[in-house]
Amino acid sequence: MGVIFKDLLDSGKFVVTAEVAPPKGTDLEQMLHHIDLLKDRVDALNVTDHQSSVMRFPSLGGCFAVIERGGEPILQMTCRDRNQVALQSDLLLAYTRGVRNVLCLTGDAMTVGDHKQAQGIFELDSVQLLRAIDLLEEGKDMGGNELSGKVSFCKGAIVTPEADPWEPQSCKFEKKVDAGAEFFQTQAIYDLDNFVKFMDYASQFPVKILAGIVLLTSARMAKYMTDNVPGIFVPPVLIDELSSAPKGGALDKGIEIAGRMIAALKKDSICDGVHIMAINREEVVPDILAEAGL
Amino acid sequence: MKTITRQKPYEEIMQQLEFCSRVFIVGCGTCAATLQTGGLEQVLELKEKLQDSGLLITGWAVIPTACDEMTAAVAAENETAIQGANGILVMACALGVQRVNMYLDQPVLPSLDTLFMGLEEHSGYFMEACAQCGQCVLGYTAGICPVTACHKGLLNGPCGGTNRGKCEVDQDRDCAFTLIYNRLKEQNRLELMKYYHPPRNAQVLPRPRVKILDPKEMEQWV
Numbered sequence: 001m002g003v004i005f006k007d008l009l010d011s012g013k014f015v016v017t018a019e020v021a022p023p024k025g026t027d028l029e030q031m032l033h034h035i036d037l038l039k040d041r042v043d044a045l046n047v048t049d050h051q052s053s054v055m056r057f058p059s060l061g062g063c064f065a066v067i068e069r070g071g072e073p074i075l076q077m078t079c080r081d082r083n084q085v086a087l088q089s090d091l092l093l094a095y096t097r098g099v100r101n102v103l104c105l106t107g108d109a110m111t112v113g114d115h116k117q118a119q120g121i122f123e124l125d126s127v128q129l130l131r132a133i134d135l136l137e138e139g140k141d142m143g144g145n146e147l148s149g150k151v152s153f154c155k156g157a158i159v160t161p162e163a164d165p166w167e168p169q170s171c172k173f174e175k176k177v178d179a180g181a182e183f184f185q186t187q188a189i190y191d192l193d194n195f196v197k198f199m200d201y202a203s204q205f206p207v208k209i210l211a212g213i214v215l216l217t218s219a220r221m222a223k224y225m226t227d228n229v230p231g232i233f234v235p236p237v238l239i240d241e242l243s244s245a246p247k248g249g250a251l252d253k254g255i256e257i258a259g260r261m262i263a264a265l266k267k268d269s270i271c272d273g274v275h276i277m278a279i280n281r282e283e284v285v286p287d288i289l290a291e292a293g294l
Numbered sequence: 295m296k297t298i299t300r301q302k303p304y305e306e307i308m309q310q311l312e313f314c315s316r317v318f319i320v321g322c323g324t325c326a327a328t329l330q331t332g333g334l335e336q337v338l339e340l341k342e343k344l345q346d347s348g349l350l351i352t353g354w355a356v357i358p359t360a361c362d363e364m365t366a367a368v369a370a371e372n373e374t375a376i377q378g379a380n381g382i383l384v385m386a387c388a389l390g391v392q393r394v395n396m397y398l399d400q401p402v403l404p405s406l407d408t409l410f411m412g413l414e415e416h417s418g419y420f421m422e423a424c425a426q427c428g429q430c431v432l433g434y435t436a437g438i439c440p441v442t443a444c445h446k447g448l449l450n451g452p453c454g455g456t457n458r459g460k461c462e463v464d465q466d467r468d469c470a471f472t473l474i475y476n477r478l479k480e481q482n483r484l485e486l487m488k489y490y491h492p493p494r495n496a497q498v499l500p501r502p503r504v505k506i507l508d509p510k511e512m513e514q515w516v
Binding site: 084105106108109111112120122123124125126127128131142158160163164165167168169171172174175178179187230231 | 445446447448449450451452453454455456457458459462463469471472474475487488490491492493494496
């Protein structure tokens, strides 16, 4: 790609990011295949950090692989598994190996994952992690010591536009803005009217918003997410649309819906870009992009 | 306030008693009695069970409050039975176990796991109200502790797992930050939701934490 992600954000281009998931184990083949498939089709690739609290190959290792293969990685960093010493140290390593973008997350609860007996750390939260990066950029660590060699990152965070209740979420969003977040990738959005309302609020802040697009693969999945996943609302009309797809055609319908939403967001310049999450269906991200006319 | 405890699995109790053939049992008449983990009834129940497993029970006592210094007097009262034992099984919280350990020479073994300090919100409902973190933020959080009420102990607002005011780990559990937000709103103090909490200082007091009263303070207290 050759263009730095931060410059792209600042350029006003409609930015597209996607994500790859490190494997459980040392067989990297599928992750590397997904990196190769997507690195030149999107502006940056998030590498997830033990997503859903499932122990895997590290996000940092995935980011190195993205760089080695010529892509631009976004390091997802949660506060669940590391204390402040380990987080800062990983940021130093990331910087020296060419990682320039970090997405700061609190992290899922340990109990939702596959190591329920493990200690969730959460010594820092996402806001404190953003501020810790600020310090490292100034050449100081959290202990107040001087660094020999600073870091510099484009800092991101997440926000859930459909959070219920919204007010506590908005307070946290504003704390993240104050803590130096430059871009936000949102939780999945499906209701454009609701998202436009969110953007009316969010656009008063000097940050870039990338709308979260999670591929719907069936009516059942859409309904499950609405009922069970915090901050996700799939409007009934979309669920009906998926149900009406011919047998075996729900995935194609999901690709069509995702592409249509991206195109609508771009056409009306509703937000600054999109972040595509095709959980376990990374293969079809190029189809979504084609559907969106990108 | 009560210290919340639960019985260890019987297999684990037996494993601890592997090298003990003669056992003296200590219960506690305060928290463990309320929680029905170490009161008179539970002591007698466990006594029967251990006897059925072939152990000799040299005696038992339910100390009014196992964690306080009266434990010394109870130890003296039961001197013969205690001396006949080669293991002391304590059905009290870990404070009680350690108090008993101060007075006796034999191995002192816990029969309970100590879980948390519980505030009795209403009859029979105990809530973990304080994690004794050493840096109280209740003044900023409408008197609701995020360190205990949020399962991640977050300080700066809700995580993405909150849903309809509930917590992702338990649909019946309120999200601490919805509670805090609502209470601050009632108090017209919503600006506190924007207050940035720096990371907690884990070095408030290094472990083991010790507090020594000076003699003047002691005089007033006595």
